Amino acid sequence: xxxxxxIYRVAExxxxxxxxxxxxxxxxxxxxxxxxxxxxxxxxxxxEQLARLKHIAWLRTDRGxxxxxxxxxxxxxxxxxxxxxxxxxxxxxxxxxPRLRSLRHAAGxxxxxxxxxxxxxxxxxxxxxxxxxxxxxxxxxxxTEYFGTTISKISGEExxxxxRLVKSGEWRTWPTMSPGVTIQLLAEGxxxxxxxxxxxxxxxxxxxxxxxxxxxxxxxxxxxxEIVLDGQEFYELSPGDSLYFASRRRHSWRNxxxxxxxxxxxxxxxxx
Numbered sequence: 503x504x505x506x507x508x509i510y511r512v513a514e515x516x517x518x519x520x521x522x523x524x525x526x527x528x529x530x531x532x533x534x535x536x537x538x539x540x541x542x543x544x545x546x547x548x549x550e551q552l553a554r555l556k557h558i559a560w561l562r563t564d565r566g567x568x569x570x571x572x573x574x575x576x577x578x579x580x581x582x583x584x585x586x587x588x589x590x591x592x593x594x595x596x597x598x599x600p601r602l603r604s605l606r607h608a609a610g611x612x613x614x615x616x617x618x619x620x621x622x623x624x625x626x627x628x629x630x631x632x633x634x635x636x637x638x639x640x641x642x643x644x645x646t647e648y649f650g651t652t653i654s655k656i657s658g659e660e661x662x663x664x665x666r667l668v669k670s671g672e673w674r675t676w677p678t679m680s681p682g683v684t685i686q687l688l689a690e691g692x693x694x695x696x697x698x699x700x701x702x703x704x705x706x707x708x709x710x711x712x713x714x715x716x717x718x719x720x721x722x723x724x725x726x727x728e729i730v731l732d733g734q735e736f737y738e739l740s741p742g743d744s745l746y747f748a749s750r751r752r753h754s755w756r757n758x759x760x761x762x763x764x765x766x767x768x769x770x771x772x773x774x
Contacts, residue, residue: 510547512537519555526555532569534558534576571612578603598642599634601656605649606631620644638680638709640754643773647714652773673699682706682757688766696769702727706763707756714773716749725763729755739765749773 516523526545529535535554537545547555554576561572606616613631617624622641629636630645637645646652673686682703689697702725711733720729721744728738731751738758739745747753749769757763 508549509538510552512545512547515547515552515555518552519559521559529555529558529569532573534569534573566610568612570614571607571610574612575607578607597634598653598656599631602645602649603631605651605656609649616645616648620648639683640708640710640712643712643714647773680706680709693772694770696767696772698767700763700765700767702757702763702765704757704760704762708754711752711754713752714749716769716771716773718747718749718753718770719766719768720745721766723764723766725757725761725765726759727755727763727765728758729753 510518512523512526516526519526526535526537530537530545535551535558537547537551540546558572558576561567561575567575606613613624613628617627620627620641626636626641627645630641642653646656668688668690673688674690676685676687683706684701686699686701687697688699689695711730720727720739722739722741724741726738726740728736729745730736731747731753733752737745
C-alpha cells in the first residue's frame with residue numbers, strides 16, 4: 503500500500519507515536535491535531551497527521567513545551583515563509599521581533615508567560631514579534647534584558663564598513679521606537695560603551711521607567727531635559743549640564759522643553 507495513503511486508527515497511531523490513545527484524544531481537545539472521521543464517527547489519521555502527532559510528541563518530550571507553547575510553535579511553523587519571496591531587508595531593526603520570538607521559543611516560554619513577567623499585554627508582544635513595531639525604548643530594553651541580550655546584539659548591528667571616525671551629520675540612525683525620539687550612533691562596532699546622540703522632539707519621553715546593569719553619562723547640547731531616578735530624584739538639565747548615574751536605578755525621562763532637545767548619552771557596558 504502507498505504509505506502516503508495509509509490510514510491509522512487511534513490505537514495504531516498511538517502505538518507508532520509512543521503515547522496512549524487517551525493522549526491523542528487530549529491533544530485533539532487542546533486543538534493540536536484534528537483527525538479525520540469515518541462515517542460512524544471513529545477517529546483515523548493519515549500519514550501527514552501521523553507525522554504531526556510525532557512532531558507534537560517530540561515538542562512535548564524533547565523540548566519540554568506545554569500545550570499552549572506547542573500550539574503556538576505549530577502555528578508559526580505553518581505560516582508562509584515571506585522571506586523566501588521577499589528581498590532581504592537592509593534594516594536590521596525589522597528582524598528584532600522575529601529574533602526575540604526565536605529566543606522565546608528556545609527558552610520554552612509562551613507569549614502569555616513572557617507578557618505576564620514583563621507586565622505588558624500579550625497582544626502587544628505578539629504584534630512586536632511579528633512586526634518589530636509597537637514597543638517603546640523601555641519595553642524593548644526590558645524584553646532584551648529578559649532574554650539576556652541587548653538591542654544591538656539582537657539586531658546584528660555591527661556594520662561591515664565599521665568606521666573609527668564618524669563625521670558630524672553622518673551618524674547612522676536607529677529606526678524610531680518611541681514617538682519623537684531619534685537615536686544616532688556616535689561610535690560603531692564592538693565597543694565597551696554605547697555612545698549615542700539623542701534628538702528629542704517636544705514631549706518625547708521614555709514612556710516609563712526602566713533599569714539595567716552598568717553606568718550612564720548624559721551631556722545636554724541644547725534644549726532642556728528632565729530625568730527621574732528611582733521615582734524620587736528629579737533633575738532638569740540645561741545646555742552644558744551633565745549627569746552620571748548607576749543604570750540599576752530605575753530611570754525615566756522626558757523633554758519638557760517646547761523645542762527640540764539634543765544630548766549625548768553614553769552607556770557602559772553596552773546595553774542598547
